[in-house]
Amino acid sequence: MALLIYSRLDMKKRTSKIIRFASSLKVAIALLILIAAYIVIGTLLPQHSAQSFYLERYTKTGPLILALSLDKAYSSPLFVTLLILFSVNLTLCTITTLKGQMRQLKASFFPAVSKSEFVIEGVDEAAALSYCKQKRFKIEQQDGEIRAGKMRYGVLGAAITHVGIIILFLGGAIGTMSSSEEMVTLLPGNQHRFEDQGFTLTLDDFSMTFEESGAVKQYISSVTVFDDDGTRRSDKLWVNKPFHHKGLGFYQANFGWTSNLRIIDGSGQTVVDGLMRSGGSYFHQPNHLTIHLYGYYPELGIGHGDQPVKMSDREIDPYYAVILYEFGEPVGSYILAPNQHIHYEDLEISFTHSVAYTGLLVRKDLSYPIVLLSFIIMIAGLFASFYLYPRFLLYKEGTLYTSSRRNGWVFHQSVKSAVKRKD
Numbered sequence: 176m177a178l179l180i181y182s183r184l185d186m187k188k189r190t191s192k193i194i195r196f197a198s199s200l201k202v203a204i205a206l207l208i209l210i211a212a213y214i215v216i217g218t219l220l221p222q223h224s225a226q227s228f229y230l231e232r233y234t235k236t237g238p239l240i241l242a243l244s245l246d247k248a249y250s251s252p253l254f255v256t257l258l259i260l261f262s263v264n265l266t267l268c269t270i271t272t273l274k275g276q277m278r279q280l281k282a283s284f285f286p287a288v289s290k291s292e293f294v295i296e297g298v299d300e301a302a303a304l305s306y307c308k309q310k311r312f313k314i315e316q317q318d319g320e321i322r323a324g325k326m327r328y329g330v331l332g333a334a335i336t337h338v339g340i341i342i343l344f345l346g347g348a349i350g351t352m353s354s355s356e357e358m359v360t361l362l363p364g365n366q367h368r369f370e371d372q373g374f375t376l377t378l379d380d381f382s383m384t385f386e387e388s389g390a391v392k393q394y395i396s397s398v399t400v401f402d403d404d405g406t407r408r409s410d411k412l413w414v415n416k417p418f419h420h421k422g423l424g425f426y427q428a429n430f431g432w433t434s435n436l437r438i439i440d441g442s443g444q445t446v447v448d449g450l451m452r453s454g455g456s457y458f459h460q461p462n463h464l465t466i467h468l469y470g471y472y473p474e475l476g477i478g479h480g481d482q483p484v485k486m487s488d489r490e491i492d493p494y495y496a497v498i499l500y501e502f503g504e505p506v507g508s509y510i511l512a513p514n515q516h517i518h519y520e521d522l523e524i525s526f527t528h529s530v531a532y533t534g535l536l537v538r539k540d541l542s543y544p545i546v547l548l549s550f551i552i553m554i555a556g557l558f559a560s561f562y563l564y565p566r567f568l569l570y571k572e573g574t575l576y577t578s579s580r581r582n583g584w585v586f587h588q589s590v591k592s593a594v595k596r597k598d
Contacts, residue, residue: 198267206261213257217248221414224429224534231485232390250351258348262341269337279330279565282313285322288569288576293587295575295594302594303570312568321570330580332560339553346549350542358428359535361396362450369537372421373403381533383430389474389487394430396533412535422539429534432471432488434495434526441521450530462501462520469496471529475510483510488531495526 196202220240221228229246230237244251278284303321307314312323359367361378368375380397399409400420412418418425436457438447451457456467470483475494478484483496495511499519509517517524566586567578575594579586 194267194271198264198271203261203264203268206257206264210254210257210261213248213251213254216245218415220245220248222247222249222426222428222536228429250354255348255351258344262344262348265337265341265344269334269341273334276330276334280327282315282324284327285324285569286567286578288578293577293583295577295587295591297573298570298575298594300570300573303568303575306590306593307568312566319571321568323568323570325566326563327565329559329563329565332556332558332563334556335559336553336556339549339551339556341549342552343546343549346542346545349545350540354538354540354542356539357537359537360431360532361535362433362530362532369421369423372423374421375401376425377401378533379409381430381531383488383531385487385489389489391430391488394427394533396427396535398425422543424538424540426536426538427533428536430488431532431534432473432529433532434468434471434529436466436468437525437527438466439523459522462522464519464522465500465503466524467498467500468526469498469508471495471526473529490529493529497524497526499524 224246226241226246229240233240240246243253248254300321304314307321307323310325312325313327315322359376361367361376361381363378363380366375366377377399378396379399381394382397383394384392386392393413395411395413397409397411398418399407401407402421408420410418412425412427414427417427431452433450433452436447436449436451437445438459440446447457447459451468453468453470456465458465470485472483472485472494473488473490473492474486475492476484476486483494493513495509495513497509497511497517498505499507499509499517507517507519511517511526513529514525514527561581564579564581568590569576569578575590577583577587577590
């Protein structure tokens with residue numbers, strides 16, 4: 176029996192120790208640092224781009240970025256886990272401190288007062304009592320003492336703020352796990368219909384800015400939405416500056432190039448004039464010919480093995496790498512400038528120009544109402560903490576003691592000025 180009791184006590188101590196550690200400030204700081212690191216990464220690193228983008232732009236760290244899901248930092252399993260762990264930490268911290276806060280709500284609670292500070296001597300009892308009534312303190316008189324308290328509930332401000340933060344982090348985790356996403360690829364002038372939401376999105380323009388090194392600095396989409404009720408709205412979005420409309424979030428995710436293939440037959444008639452992406456193919460049935468666009472190189476370079484290399488996405492020295500197949504067998508490979516022709520049998524084959532397209536990540540996030548509620552709760556908690564903080568007065572034998580959780584000196588001076596004026 177004694178052994179069983181000892182085992183239970185030992186288990187209780189271990190559990191208590193684990194809870195104290197899990198709710199400690201050290202754990203909270205460590206988690207916040209990791210969460211902040213992910214937020215910084217998500218801000219600086221373009222999100223939701225193609226894997227090839229990270230491998231090409233970040234040659235050394237690209238595989239690590241993909242392995243840690245840093246290309247979608249805010250929805251990565253590790254980031255969601257950090258949010259949940261911080262919510263658990265803050266919940267345990269709130270619960271462990273709530274007992275003491277609830278005790279301070281009782282009318283019998285009165286903080287210890289110090290005789291070395293916040294003391295007003297030579298105060299008339301009637302003046303002290305009048306001040307308490309005028310300022311709507313809750314008054315208790317016993318044994319020749321006056322005890323008065325006001326805004327005791329303000330002690331819960333920190334707990335209310337904590338609850339708001341917990342809801343915010345959990346809402347973010349819930350939104351990440353329950354949200355729906357789709358990728359929409361558009362060329363300038365293209366439209367995409369969102370039937371459920373009742374509007375059409377049009378890409379008005381797409382542009383890119385570059386670093387001096389040639390790396391893409393920013394890519395910007397100019398869009399207009401047309402609602403079914405006739406209203407319209409135009410805006411711009413770029414990496415880490417999304418566009419929201421009717422519950423959908425539009426995020427600049429990636430970009431690429433599409434090139435215009437033109438085929439002219441022996442009679443001079445244009446038989447093909449259309450767009451295709453790098454890596455795409457077109458099969459020309461009359462000649463059993465497959466035209467494969469190996470790649471478009473806005474700024475061409477030559478790498479190892481005399482292979483074409485894309486130096487940047489600036490259209491400085493554009494070329495097309497093209498391979499022709501007949502009946503599945505390669506019959507020629509070419510590096511072409513825009514409007515430079517390949518003459519094959521009776522065909523004249525060329526790529527006239529290229530157009531940049533944008534990839535928009537469309538996200539329906541169910542956590543928006545939760546996040547909005549969390550901000551309202553946090554604002555209420557902060558307001559209670561900074562403006563509705565508890566204030567206490569103790570009058571005994573001609574001496575008035577003041578006590579306040581915040582701005583104690585200011586509160587003391589205001590009381591002193593009021594009661595001395597009444598004298």
